[in-house]
């Protein structure tokens with residue numbers, strides 16, 4: 301596996317949004333002292349950030365980019381979360397309809413430690429890290445998001461998957477009474493996604509519980525979601541309630557909805573167009589200004605594996621990536 305290049309450290313003076321910065325510092329401080337708290341801070345059950353590092357250290361975690369970050373305002377108001385509606389603004393508008401407390405995650409399939417784990421059980425042993433990842437939607441827009449989370453592989457190992465576990469299947473909360481999107485058959489509910497075991501165990505694959513140093517807002521997939529930075533956004537399933545170790549390639553919601561448009565692998569690949577549009581370029585959402593016209597600040601070339609080629613290409617050696625799109 302490729303060694304991670306250290307990234308430029310970001311100094312506090314370079315952080316332009318004072319509110320975001322202040323909140324992040326607050327979170328770090330609370331994490332350091334194990335103090336619980338508030339809607340925008342750490343939840344009491346959250347583990348401490350690894351060694352409560354300073355902001356500069358956080359920016360140096362594996363895979364992080366020093367590209368301009370998308371603003372909190374855009375990242376939390378321009379979302380895909382079909383359970384909360386299909387328009388980009390719906391998830392924020394309907395965020396309150398997602399009930400995240402209490403929350404538990406069911407673990408089943410080929411493993412030695414299946415069971416129902418509370419969110420606290422899930423999070424307790426893990427130190428949180430910050431990773432600043434590029435994220436790209438198949439709709440050809442992209443963002444740069446500072447995620448707070450921990451490697452999915454560290455979580456999966458705790459359940460002691462057996463040799464029959466070839467893939468990991470994820471499922472989102474099913475709550476049609478409260479979630480307006482689940483009242484219509486726009487996708488087959490619940491939302492499901494999957495990874496091959498080695499993709500799931502890759503150190504860049506995260507379970508995320510926060511963004512910008514704050515707890516995940518509901519529209520971003522609270523309380524716990526997947527982040528797979530080299531795959532199209534839809535692989536990064538939100539609000540996870542079940543993880544299954546399976547021996548066959550599992551169903552995924554977008555593959556069920558359009559098998560010719562959304563393959564199982566869904567690796568960001570500028571040379572494999574979506575059936576109805578090119579994937580060669582993308583529009584980066586990084587502006588701080590309001591209004592849709594100014595939101596997309598630039599159009600740029602899409603990179604193979606979303607720029608994580610050095611880290612992940614070896615997972616696909618010998619595979620035809622046009623066939624396995």
Ligand SMILES: Nc1nc2c(c(=O)[nH]1)N[C@H]1C(S)=C(S)[C@@H](COP(=O)(O)O)O[C@H]1N2
Nearest residue numbers: 379380381382437472491533534536537538
């Ligand atoms: N449960 C669930 N997870 C989901 C989706 C969804 O509709 N439901 N949308 C996906 C898509 S298409 C994208 S691009 C990302 C968007 O994540 P973001 O809102 O945090 O940017 O979430 C993914 N995860």
Ligand SMILES: [Mo]
Nearest residue numbers: 437438533534
């Ligand atoms: Mo997406």
